[in-house]
Amino acid sequence: MKSSVIIFPGSNCDRDMDVALKKFGFENQMIWHNDDKIPKCDLIVLPGGFSYGDYLRCGSIAGKSKIIKSVIEFAKKGGLVLGICNGFQILTETGLLPGVLQQNKNIEFICKNIFVKINDKNNKYFKNIDKDILELHIAHNEGNYFCSKDELKMLNDNNLIAVSYCNNNGEINERSNPNGAIKNIAGIFNKEKNILGMMPHPERMIDKYLSGEDGSIFFKNLLNNLK
Amino acid sequence: MKIKVTVTLKNGVLDPQGKAIQQTLNGMGFSNVEEVRQGKYFEVEVNEKDEDKAKLKVEEMCKKLLANLVIEDFKIL
Numbered sequence: 001m002k003s004s005v006i007i008f009p010g011s012n013c014d015r016d017m018d019v020a021l022k023k024f025g026f027e028n029q030m031i032w033h034n035d036d037k038i039p040k041c042d043l044i045v046l047p048g049g050f051s052y053g054d055y056l057r058c059g060s061i062a063g064k065s066k067i068i069k070s071v072i073e074f075a076k077k078g079g080l081v082l083g084i085c086n087g088f089q090i091l092t093e094t095g096l097l098p099g100v101l102q103q104n105k106n107i108e109f110i111c112k113n114i115f116v117k118i119n120d121k122n123n124k125y126f127k128n129i130d131k132d133i134l135e136l137h138i139a140h141n142e143g144n145y146f147c148s149k150d151e152l153k154m155l156n157d158n159n160l161i162a163v164s165y166c167n168n169n170g171e172i173n174e175r176s177n178p179n180g181a182i183k184n185i186a187g188i189f190n191k192e193k194n195i196l197g198m199m200p201h202p203e204r205m206i207d208k209y210l211s212g213e214d215g216s217i218f219f220k221n222l223l224n225n226l227k
Numbered sequence: 228m229k230i231k232v233t234v235t236l237k238n239g240v241l242d243p244q245g246k247a248i249q250q251t252l253n254g255m256g257f258s259n260v261e262e263v264r265q266g267k268y269f270e271v272e273v274n275e276k277d278e279d280k281a282k283l284k285v286e287e288m289c290k291k292l293l294a295n296l297v298i299e300d301f302k303i304l
Contacts, residue, residue: 057295064292093295100297107243146240146298180241 001026001226002041006071008033008062013048013084013203020203021045024219033065042226043080044071046087048139048201058101058142059089068094080124080226081195085140088187088197097190097197098155099147104140105180111139113212114178116163116186116200117170123193125162129221133170134163134214136200138178143199145181145188155188162196163187228273230285231304234294235266269293 003026007014014030021028031038038044052061062068068090075081075096083091091097104110115133118126147155155161164184167176177184179199187198205215236242242264249263271288275281282303289301 056292060292060295092297098297100295102241102298103243105241105243107247144241148297 001043001223002039003028003043003045004031004038004041005029005045005047006031006033006038006067007047008049008051008065010051010053011047011049011086013086013201016201016203017045017047017084020206020215020219023206024216024223026219026223031067033062033067035067036070038067038070038074041079043082043222044074046071046081046083046090047203048085048087051086051090054142057093059086059091059093062086062090063093072096075190075195078192078194082125083195083197084201084203085138085143085199088199089142091195091197096195097188098151099145099188101140101142101199102144102146102180103142104144104178109139109141110143110178112137112178114138114186114200115166115168115170115176116198117166117172118163119161120159120189120193122159123162123189123196124225125193125196125218125222127221127225129217131214131217133166133168134200134202134218135168135205135212136202136214137204137211138200140179140199143179143181145185145199147182152182155185158191160189160191160193161185161187162189163198163200228275228278228281230271230273230281232269232271232285232289232293232301233266233304234269234289234299234301236264237298237300240298267293
């Protein structure tokens with residue numbers, strides 16, 4: 001399986017993602033934001049970081065970059081696009097995903113492990129995954145997901161809320177909401193569920209000794225689903 | 228021609244920075260401050276002599292980049 005990680009000026013999780021993808025068997029290539037085309041692949045990843053220094057709004061400048069046209073084209077044809085953290089922000093800024101990531105409610109940069117509940121397994125990302133709750137890592141200043149009432153209804157009605165912040169027992173409540181995100185939303189799909197944007201970083205949870213391996217479970221499962 | 232634009236959060240959208248500023252002002256003794264909403268201000272230099280045309284261009288820029296219409300409103304001054 002081939003994957004492509006897009007590098008923007010200011011991306012800083014691009015290489016972690018490269019390591020993670022390769023560790024679980026993806027043949028990964030790094031793509032520069034100023035390139036015209038993305039070579040044939042099965043998965044595009046928009047990595048975390050601070051593209052363009054978070055100028056204007058997080059992800060807004062990257063959302064208009066040269067390579068994004070190819071990403072949109074790929075996504076519209078049904079290709080899998082995964083946006084992590086800043087990648088999620090970029091996906092909302094391009095309009096591929098609804099809503100917006102606002103500043104955290106407590107105006108603090110949050111860097112810690114959290115738990116998310118997988119709400120929907122009827123998709124390429126989580127199908128057959130043998131866990132319902134994943135321990136992942138978040139590191140962001142703007143992760144407070146917000147959308148209009150109509151969009152929230154649309155997300156709910158179509159089972160598009162991919163993952164929600166929860167506690168280690170899977171309870172979704174205000175105490176397990178780190179950043180004020182509406183309905184504890186940590187990640188969402190587009191209608192066709194080929195695009196997934198989420199704030200937590202699976203690529204930071206791929207080592208038994210350093211972090212924990214719930215990220216490994218995610219990547220292994222994704223690869224199996226694509227085979 | 229210089230076109231000036233403000234971008235502000237829509238009513239009802241949480242503005243934690245504005246809230247912190249308001250609380251700080253209250254703490255400084257400005258006890259009658261009830262709310263602060265923070266926004267952005269842009270000066271866009273457009274190579275165009277006709278003001279209406281320039282403003283129309285800037286309006287397009289606002290819709291496409293300067294403002295995120297999910298949470299923000301813009302105003303061309």
